[in-house]
Amino acid sequence: MSGKIATVAPQLIGKTIAHIILKEGDSPASQLFLLFTDGTYYEFYGGPLTGASGIDRGTLEDVRRYMSSRQEIVVGV
Secondary structure, eight states: OOOOHHHHHHHHHTEEEEEEEEEESSSEEEEEEEETSEEEEEETTTTTEOOOOOOOOOHHHHHHTEEEEEETEEEEE
């Protein structure tokens, strides 16, 4: 498990996922967003899967708009 992911993983326990968005594009090549019911989200990104250093606050629309000029949403549950 990546160092960043291992550090954040305990913060994910007990959270309820409300939405999942998968994006693909030029840079980063892919992003996977887990959006939680408490108004936070966690992002996985990269070629080999990499994780961000923390959980960000935002809405489903914030994630959909994030880097939208360089990427398209592939999955948005």
